[in-house]
Amino acid sequence: MATDDKTQEILEKKGAHVQNMFDRIAGWYDFLNHFLSLGIDRRWRKKLIRAAGLKDGDHVLDVATGTGDLALSVLKACDCRVTGMDVSEKMMEAGRKKMRKKGREGSVRFIAGRAEEIPFEDNTFDAVTVAFGVRNYTDLEQGLKEMLRVLRPGGITAILEFSKPARQPLKALYSFYLFHLLPWAGKLFSGDKYAYTYLPASIKKFPQREDFLEILERCGFSGCRYETYTGGIVAAYFGEKKN
Ligand SMILES: C[S@@+](CC[C@H](N)C(=O)[O-])C[C@H]1O[C@@H](n2cnc3c(N)ncnc32)[C@H](O)[C@@H]1O
Numbered sequence: 001m002a003t004d005d006k007t008q009e010i011l012e013k014k015g016a017h018v019q020n021m022f023d024r025i026a027g028w029y030d031f032l033n034h035f036l037s038l039g040i041d042r043r044w045r046k047k048l049i050r051a052a053g054l055k056d057g058d059h060v061l062d063v064a065t066g067t068g069d070l071a072l073s074v075l076k077a078c079d080c081r082v083t084g085m086d087v088s089e090k091m092m093e094a095g096r097k098k099m100r101k102k103g104r105e106g107s108v109r110f111i112a113g114r115a116e117e118i119p120f121e122d123n124t125f126d127a128v129t130v131a132f133g134v135r136n137y138t139d140l141e142q143g144l145k146e147m148l149r150v151l152r153p154g155g156i157t158a159i160l161e162f163s164k165p166a167r168q169p170l171k172a173l174y175s176f177y178l179f180h181l182l183p184w185a186g187k188l189f190s191g192d193k194y195a196y197t198y199l200p201a202s203i204k205k206f207p208q209r210e211d212f213l214e215i216l217e218r219c220g221f222s223g224c225r226y227e228t229y230t231g232g233i234v235a236a237y238f239g240e241k242k243n
Contacts, residue, residue: 018087
């Protein structure tokens with residue numbers, strides 16, 4: 001599928017383009033996420049957090065928290081303190097509203113911030129998490145280095161990101177879904193012409209599996225590993241900060 005000029009511009013420049021895009025779709029984000037993934041996205045987040053081995057009392061930073069779904073998975077898994085950070089105020093506003101509805105008002109501290117310039121001191125957090133966020137960073141390596149900087153020695157980062165299934169027939173089915181069905185359904189519901197063409201284009205462009213592990217290692221993480229879920233539709237990456 002050829003990428004239109006506007007999608008290409010968002011893909012190349014990211015930054016304010018990505019922020020505006022998420023601001024525009026914030027009201028639809030949760031519904032579309034669960035609808036378009038048939039609800040499996042909740043299971044992916046739960047598996048990521050379980051595999052990260054968080055402990056009660058941990059202070060967790062959830063980068064690119066959006067409406068706070070991964071932050072919620074953390075809260076369900078342990079008695080942790082969670083800070084959620086994002087560039088989109090509208091996404092976080094939808095997140096605050098959702099927390100209120102769920103009777104969890106104030107349980108996540110939402111703060112505005114960019115992954116490339118995290119507004120916290122070195123060694124602040126026991127864990128740093130990101131779900132479906134790193135693909136959107138303007139500067140991937142700078143964002144990962146910042147995550148390492150705010151992590152305490154011995155702490156872990158857990159990253160969930162879309163991947164590409166390696167085996168047929170899932171590979172062909174998923175590709176059809178991603179490049180044809182999803183942009184159509186996304187546009188129909190959210191009314192946004194580009195968000196759901198940006199999504200498959202950004203997945204296609206993003207480094208996969210071993211390539212992403214190499215980047216994590218280059219940024220200074222140790223003990224890097226990954227696992228895939230649902231036939232490789234998503235990958236969970238883990239890396240630690242040396243003691
Ligand atoms: C696909 S959403 C994921 C939200 C949430 N983590 C989840 O699991 O549903 C991506 C989020 O990343 C945010 N984002 C994009 N670039 C960012 C950056 N450089 N720093 C921080 N947040 C960013 C967007 O505003 C958006 O809320």
